[in-house]
Amino acid sequence: MSRTIIVSNRLPTKILRTENTLTFQPSEGGLATGLGSIYRQDGNVWVGWPGLFVESEEEEQHVRQELEADSMAPVFLTEAEIHDFYEGFSNSTLWPTFHYFTQFATYEQSHWEAYVAVNEKFCQAVLEMAGPDDTIWVHDYQLLLLPEMLRRARPDCTIGFFLHIPFPSHELIRVLPWRNELLQGMLGADLIGFHTYGYMRHFLSAVSQLLGLNSQNGQLQTPTRTVLVDAFPMGIDYDRYAQAAASEAALAHEAEYREALRTTRVILSIDRLDYTKGIAQRLRAFEVLLQRYPEWAERVSLIMVVVPSRDQVAQYASLKEEIDEIVGRINAQYRTIYWTPIHYFYRSFPLEELAALYRIAEVALVTPMRDGMNLVAKEFIASKADQRGVLILSERAGAARELSDALIINPTDTGQLAEAMHDALVMPEEEQMQRMAAMQALVQQYNVFSWTKLFMDRLSYAKIKQLTLATETLDTSTTTQLVTEYQAAERRLLLLDYDGTLAGFNTNPQRARPDEEMLLLLQRLAENPRNRVVVISGRDRTTLQNWLGHLPIDFIAEHGVWLRRAGEEWTLFQTLRNDWKTEIRPILELYVSRTAGSFIEDKEYSLVWHYRRADAELSAMRARELVSHLTFLASNTDLQVMEGNKVIEIKNAGINKGTAASRWVAEYEPDFIVAIGDDRTDEDTFGAMPPEAYTIKVGSAPRSLARFHVRGTTDVRQLLRKLL
Numbered sequence: 001m002s003r004t005i006i007v008s009n010r011l012p013t014k015i016l017r018t019e020n021t022l023t024f025q026p027s028e029g030g031l032a033t034g035l036g037s038i039y040r041q042d043g044n045v046w047v048g049w050p051g052l053f054v055e056s057e058e059e060e061q062h063v064r065q066e067l068e069a070d071s072m073a074p075v076f077l078t079e080a081e082i083h084d085f086y087e088g089f090s091n092s093t094l095w096p097t098f099h100y101f102t103q104f105a106t107y108e109q110s111h112w113e114a115y116v117a118v119n120e121k122f123c124q125a126v127l128e129m130a131g132p133d134d135t136i137w138v139h140d141y142q143l144l145l146l147p148e149m150l151r152r153a154r155p156d157c158t159i160g161f162f163l164h165i166p167f168p169s170h171e172l173i174r175v176l177p178w179r180n181e182l183l184q185g186m187l188g189a190d191l192i193g194f195h196t197y198g199y200m201r202h203f204l205s206a207v208s209q210l211l212g213l214n215s216q217n218g219q220l221q222t223p224t225r226t227v228l229v230d231a232f233p234m235g236i237d238y239d240r241y242a243q244a245a246a247s248e249a250a251l252a253h254e255a256e257y258r259e260a261l262r263t264t265r266v267i268l269s270i271d272r273l274d275y276t277k278g279i280a281q282r283l284r285a286f287e288v289l290l291q292r293y294p295e296w297a298e299r300v301s302l303i304m305v306v307v308p309s310r311d312q313v314a315q316y317a318s319l320k321e322e323i324d325e326i327v328g329r330i331n332a333q334y335r336t337i338y339w340t341p342i343h344y345f346y347r348s349f350p351l352e353e354l355a356a357l358y359r360i361a362e363v364a365l366v367t368p369m370r371d372g373m374n375l376v377a378k379e380f381i382a383s384k385a386d387q388r389g390v391l392i393l394s395e396r397a398g399a400a401r402e403l404s405d406a407l408i409i410n411p412t413d414t415g416q417l418a419e420a421m422h423d424a425l426v427m428p429e430e431e432q433m434q435r436m437a438a439m440q441a442l443v444q445q446y447n448v449f450s451w452t453k454l455f456m457d458r459l460s461y462a463k464i465k466q467l468t469l470a471t472e473t474l475d476t477s478t479t480t481q482l483v484t485e486y487q488a489a490e491r492r493l494l495l496l497d498y499d500g501t502l503a504g505f506n507t508n509p510q511r512a513r514p515d516e517e518m519l520l521l522l523q524r525l526a527e528n529p530r531n532r533v534v535v536i537s538g539r540d541r542t543t544l545q546n547w548l549g550h551l552p553i554d555f556i557a558e559h560g561v562w563l564r565r566a567g568e569e570w571t572l573f574q575t576l577r578n579d580w581k582t583e584i585r586p587i588l589e590l591y592v593s594r595t596a597g598s599f600i601e602d603k604e605y606s607l608v609w610h611y612r613r614a615d616a617e618l619s620a621m622r623a624r625e626l627v628s629h630l631t632f633l634a635s636n637t638d639l640q641v642m643e644g645n646k647v648i649e650i651k652n653a654g655i656n657k658g659t660a661a662s663r664w665v666a667e668y669e670p671d672f673i674v675a676i677g678d679d680r681t682d683e684d685t686f687g688a689m690p691p692e693a694y695t696i697k698v699g700s701a702p703r704s705l706a707r708f709h710v711r712g713t714t715d716v717r718q719l720l721r722k723l724l
């Protein structure tokens with residue numbers, strides 16, 4: 001039976017050592033509480049770190065067994081690994097960078113190395129566990145390299161990846177020395193999910209800017225595969241929080257708190273201790289509230305739960321001191337014998353007590369500087385059975401993209417935040433209920449179960465899509481068959497594209513000169529009297545002539561405009577005009593002047609706008625603009641607009657690599673054909689070949705007419721060598 005293997009840095013259970021005994025308790029943090037409800041189903045298993053340093057083999061065995069009984073498999077990390085991988089790279093490099101706190105980020109080579117090593121350790125643990133049909137779902141920034149590591153070990157397995165924190169602008173990502181490795185690591189997945197569309201957009205733009213990979217409608221084309229990218233805002237186990245809030249235990253705790261607080265109204269905040277959560281700013285805003293509206297003195301208190309977190313990281317330790325200091329100062333200044341302005345707790349609470357706090361609070365303050373999602377906001381909403389209560393929510397929490405009925409604030413605007421608190425405290429009940437009802441409906445519908453289902457369904461879809469769209473890989477047995485057929489054949493036709501097929505794709509087209517190995521390979525293939533070798537390219541005939549003209553091969557140049565059989569003269573495919581160039585050239589010049597780095601190639605019967613060296617995103621936009629501009633102009637002419645790899649070409653209609661290649665098939669009557677190409681324009685060749693021909697696409701494409709595909713130019717060379 002196939003099952004799902006969830007992988008995250010932290011298990012939903014953490015183990016504490018007190019003297020000689022181990023206690024197992026639930027982990028804090030959104031990931032553990034969010035997914036905690038679902039992993040126990042259907043033989044699924046959760047792989048992760050249990051938060052404990054084991055001291056002996058026996059202890060390790062014991063922990064492993066205990067966790068296994070509860071569907072978990074531990075990855076044990078050493079103190080050094082926790083220092084360099086968790087506190088170091090994960091929480092001192094990635095966490096601040098991804099939350100726009102680059103001033104806190106450190107860049108240590110040793111931390112990076114530990115990050116690689118621990119990702120490998122997780123990879124081994126997963127591989128030991130995963131069967132070929134299992135789905136692997138990797139979570140979060142601590143394991144960005146894992147998808148690609150798993151992919152390398154199991155090329156066909158199903159891998160999902162979800163990032164729980166923001167994905168920042170590529171301007172921040174590019175600051176990281178290891179940015180390309182990190183992005184490549186994520187691209188090992190079949191589906192990559194984010195909480196919001198904004199994060200997804202930033203990711204796609206980073207991939208385009210830094211790796212030069214294009215996407216369309218969230219479908220990303222890597223050299224080998226199609227990867228889907230999408231937004232999946234995570235939800236909570238709504239019923240669990242609603243039930244907890246309605247439980248006897250929660251009611252009893254609430255009564256207790258009410259008695260202690262007497263008539264004081266409650267504003268609540270709950271977070272892990274983290275500089276991303278805006279805790280200090282929130283305290284200052286509360287102080288401003290008391291200054292601006294002295295009438296709230298003795299009438300409203302802030303209950304602030306701060307859960308200890310990552311206290312070995314310097315920034316966290318100093319934040320703790322800062323908060324202690326501000327709370328102390330405000331309380332000292334405003335408190336009375338009857339009233340404490342801020343009830344500050346630095347510890348975690350069990351679910352029933354959290355539920356009681358959610359119940360008693362009239363206002364929840366969720367005001368992070370940056371937060372991937374923030375589940376506390378959703379838990380507060382689920383706990384409000386009577387629909388009274390107001391959520392104040394930072395516009396920079398992922399949750400703000402969904403919860404538009406909250407009072408949305410900018411957390412750095414202390415004045416606005418203070419006013420929002422006041423507004424919340426005086427909001428008429430009817431308005432509170434209206435807003436709360438709308439948010440409850442949303443949080444109830446988009447819960448953690450629908451989130452999981454949506455992600456998993458989309459992951460199966462990604463897989464099916466890859467299978468149905470992808471051409472078959474040219475594996476060893478097909479290669480053997482190809483070679484056998486080749487050897488038996490008398491009249492063989494080899495149609496070979498140049499750039500991206502025989503030569504690697506170069507940012508400067510003039511630098512893609514043939515190397516010695518290629519020249520020798522073509523020479524030897526062409527020498528065989530049973531072979532007809534045709535280089536079929538979009539390049540101008542002069543370049544092909546200069547580079548390859550001395551070889552006994554045929555040429556199809558300018559996508560079929562110019563033809564040359566070995567030893568003969570160049571001829572035109574048909575009589576052509578090029579008087580249209582005077583009208584079209586100024587348009588291309590306009591796009592060059594608007595797009596630095598782009599340039600025009602002027603071929604005898606076509607004009608090309610190249611943008612491989614221009615800013616990836618700007619030029620992609622300009623390219624769409626240019627295509628529609630040219631298509632409009634060409635509509636009543638005999639011109640055609642062709643899009644290739646970072647090029648737009650305009651030329652006479654009816655001529656392409658396919659029509660030219662057909663001429664060779666008709667004249668030469670081959671009994672064996674291999675046609676290889678990497679580009680959109682090569683699709684015309686593939687489409688024009690008889691069904692038994694070996695059509696081979698280099699790299700991946702969402703849809704290709706070729707029967708087979710290979711990874712890159714190295715594979716092409718290898719295949720051609722086999723034919724010698």
Ligand SMILES: O=P(O)(O)OC[C@H]1O[C@H](O[C@H]2O[C@H](CO)[C@@H](O)[C@H](O)[C@H]2O)[C@H](O)[C@@H](O)[C@@H]1O
Nearest residue numbers: 010029030031140164165234371372373374375
């Ligand atoms: O494992 P820790 O270092 O103790 O940290 C706890 C978790 O914090 C982060 O939570 C995030 O995930 C939430 C659910 O998607 C989201 O609501 C929140 O905005 C994020 O900050 C972190 O991403 C987890 O990996 C940690 O385990």
Ligand SMILES: O=c1ccn([C@@H]2O[C@H](COP(=O)(O)OP(=O)(O)O)[C@@H](O)[C@H]2O)c(=O)[nH]1
Nearest residue numbers: 028029030031033272307348349374375376
């Ligand atoms: O004493 C506490 C306080 C909070 N939480 C939980 O910690 C999670 C915090 O998740 P959130 O997404 O708000 O932020 P994160 O900590 O993941 O950044 C929520 O589910 C809270 O219920 C907890 O388990 N114990």
Ligand SMILES: [Mg+2]
Nearest residue numbers: 497499500679
């Ligand atoms: Mg090509």
